[in-house]
Amino acid sequence: MRNCIWMHPAPGEPPAAWQRQLAEMRAAGLDSAMVLVADGERALYDSSVLPVAAPVLEQLLPLAQAEGVALHAWIVALQCNAARILAEHGDWYSVSRRGDSSRDRPPYIDSYRWLCPTRPEVQAYLCALVDELSRFEPLAGVHLDYIRHPDVILPPALQPRYGLVQDRELPEYDFCYCSACRAAFAAQTGRDPLTLDDPAAEADWVRFRCDGIRSLVAAAADRARSRGKKLSAAVFATPSLARRYVRQQWESWDVDAVLPMIYHQYYGQPPAWIPAAVREGTEALRPGVTLHAGLFVGRLAPQELTQAIERSLSAGATGVALFASGSMTAAHWPAVRSTCRQPD
Ligand SMILES: [Zn+2]
Numbered sequence: 001m002r003n004c005i006w007m008h009p010a011p012g013e014p015p016a017a018w019q020r021q022l023a024e025m026r027a028a029g030l031d032s033a034m035v036l037v038a039d040g041e042r043a044l045y046d047s048s049v050l051p052v053a054a055p056v057l058e059q060l061l062p063l064a065q066a067e068g069v070a071l072h073a074w075i076v077a078l079q080c081n082a083a084r085i086l087a088e089h090g091d092w093y094s095v096s097r098r099g100d101s102s103r104d105r106p107p108y109i110d111s112y113r114w115l116c117p118t119r120p121e122v123q124a125y126l127c128a129l130v131d132e133l134s135r136f137e138p139l140a141g142v143h144l145d146y147i148r149h150p151d152v153i154l155p156p157a158l159q160p161r162y163g164l165v166q167d168r169e170l171p172e173y174d175f176c177y178c179s180a181c182r183a184a185f186a187a188q189t190g191r192d193p194l195t196l197d198d199p200a201a202e203a204d205w206v207r208f209r210c211d212g213i214r215s216l217v218a219a220a221a222d223r224a225r226s227r228g229k230k231l232s233a234a235v236f237a238t239p240s241l242a243r244r245y246v247r248q249q250w251e252s253w254d255v256d257a258v259l260p261m262i263y264h265q266y267y268g269q270p271p272a273w274i275p276a277a278v279r280e281g282t283e284a285l286r287p288g289v290t291l292h293a294g295l296f297v298g299r300l301a302p303q304e305l306t307q308a309i310e311r312s313l314s315a316g317a318t319g320v321a322l323f324a325s326g327s328m329t330a331a332h333w334p335a336v337r338s339t340c341r342q343p344d
Pocket of ligand 1: 094095116117118119176177178179180181182
């Protein structure tokens, strides 16, 4: 995989429309697409992702193969609003330092409900979804999104939207203090995280939560690879921001590819920041893992997009990942083509 796009297939869209989209992608030099098949919002997870994923993948896979575009099944991993999980597995949800379950009192917005990565049942559940999707042929891989803790600190440009000043880790946004995490941390260190004076400054406690996500990713990667699929993940913009905001230590994950969402506007940065963020990632990343710079097309004029792609590649990215839901204009496609298309 080099250059890819996150794709939101509309249910019931006629095959001819998908065919057009795939041909447009391929002509612009995009060789892969992440296709959203499980968004964590609908009842997709009640027992299986297949009711939604199967009709989409069964239609799209042969079309994509004919166009020479590799498809990856994109799933929202830990943010979960599925009716059955909410009703039957309340204990799977992350708990804040204030003691609130994200099921009952989600932070920021009503749908911000998160599963705890430490729980063996959650691990088994996510691995089963990955396994289910990995059976599809000729799917290239599974793509994990929302594979993290909820934001203990929001990116600076988003804080005013919620009327917040998060100059430190506030208890109502700091997760996961559920009974399973407290017991596991106590078994490792002899301490209860709820008794820590300054949890943000406790390296062991920060590491515990980063390790929980990393183990879950490794288990998912095992499942995907056992069926010959790649595992990739959408991650926060840079290793340092990802660790500080959402407990992702993605530079050490056992994945095939990372797609850091270098959405400059969330951080109050100009597009010129993008290559610096790419460089931080590529320099920290494990050998053999490719980085594809995630670009927010809606905040890049065509000329800026061309420049952002060129600069990302110069900074060491293997390719780019376009987040372009509804924002690719007729002028954006040539901007992508001029930089991504390989000579025939
Ligand atoms: Zn927990």
